[in-house]
Amino acid sequence: MQVFETIAAFRTARKGYAALGFVPTMGFLHEGHLGLVRRAKAENGAVAVSIFVNPTQFGPNEDYASYPRDPDRDLALLKDAGADLVFLPTPDVLYPPGFATRIEAGGVADELEGQSRPGHFSGVATVVTKLFNIVQPQRAYFGQKDAQQCAVVRRFVADLDIPVEIVVCDIARETDGLARSSRNVRLTPENRQKAPALYEALQEAARLFRSGERNTDVLEGALRVSLIKAGLPDIDYATVVNADTFRREGSCSENALALLAVKAGAVRLIDNMPL
């Protein structure tokens, strides 16, 4: 496994691979990331991973500074998972003085997270486009946990004709159902105990949907009740949307997607489930 901090060095090494899968990450890797790495390796013969906590996708009052980081542990995990190339730039490598460009992903990017976190998806679209141009993979792998991010990436990759196939992989969960996330380590013991309630709320909404419920108000009410009962009342959103548009519809279509964003103390947790 080779590790590079500069674009030029990475590009030189990249020439040694005809095909490459790619997993962009913000580090502090968990089993969700490692599953993507193993699948990318299996499907492309070789895999590149980037580790970069991208400052431009964090708002001024968000957790950029406190986002967990442990590159040494990440590199050990990536070596075990079979990574071939790792790109580990510092912010000044990707955003040198004079940097002035941003990609505005419209459409799905304007909903939910786009409203809760202004500028977030523009930061994501810009850095992912940069990373794709540096890594030049055949396929890139993303986790369904960031469902809206996956839809945004598909949108701008199609719109900009970027020649990379986007592969979305299932959510990796802890044994109690909590979606794996780098931010989970920052939960207090008490909130860690409450956190599986997100998954349980989604399961409850899925049960209602399977039993025929299509009224969005009712499904959203059930999500909220589950969260509040579990002691997680600080709900950013608990909604059911059309999975193509990420827009709420009064009566759910068949491709309904339930989405949650909840604050558990200082930690913002997200989760989702197709209904």
Place this chain on the structure above:
Amino acid sequence: MQVFETIAAFRTARKGYAALGFVPTMGFLHEGHLGLVRRAKAENGAVAVSIFVNPTQFGPNEDYASYPRDPDRDLALLKDAGADLVFLPTPDVLYPPGFATRIEAGGVADELEGQSRPGHFSGVATVVTKLFNIVQPQRAYFGQKDAQQCAVVRRFVADLDIPVEIVVCDIARETDGLARSSRNVRLTPENRQKAPALYEALQEAARLFRSGERNTDVLEGALRVSLIKAGLPDIDYATVVNADTFRREGSCSENALALLAVKAGAVRLIDNMPL
């Protein structure tokens, strides 16, 4: 020479070339474009040309509808010039339903044309990025006539790490000095006679600069006087800027660039000259 109207067909043909130069155009080709095509062919062994009047870089009151078009003549000229691949998409090929992404080029894009034509450079950056992703050239060739566009392209290509080398070529001029432009055919005979005054005004400013003049007000005054005397008083801008930043400085630096945008009847003419 092969001509394609769809992205998929172009991409299939593109695989037949290891290296490719690229000249993006809006068609109605003149000797300026053909010079770029011949140079791209010589420097890369093969050359692709796109012909696309990009609606997103025209403002609502600009000349998108009346922009001159003659694809049959263009294709004959390109064949003579040695073009290998031509990409001739319709707007719906590049902007299908649901298209929602735009690239905002900041920095130099905020000055001059960026102020006269809001959204223009965003349209340019978005379509050029798309074309680069479709054509995947080693090098792309642009004319210095669109000096600010060249600076904008260099900026977003660097910022997004797009692996394409940008080559800027000298302005092609008519024998009387008028910069070649697809829009020149729309000049009335009277305005066609006046139009070389742009080049003459730039030469006058260059003479003053060579004689030691560094006061931007004086140089700009000379540009304006020349244009008004020649019967072209409808000046959008007549300015001297730093060629790196496209910002005006009270006292010119050594890399000063004089730029003109002038309306001659319904036709907007631009020209520029390093001083």
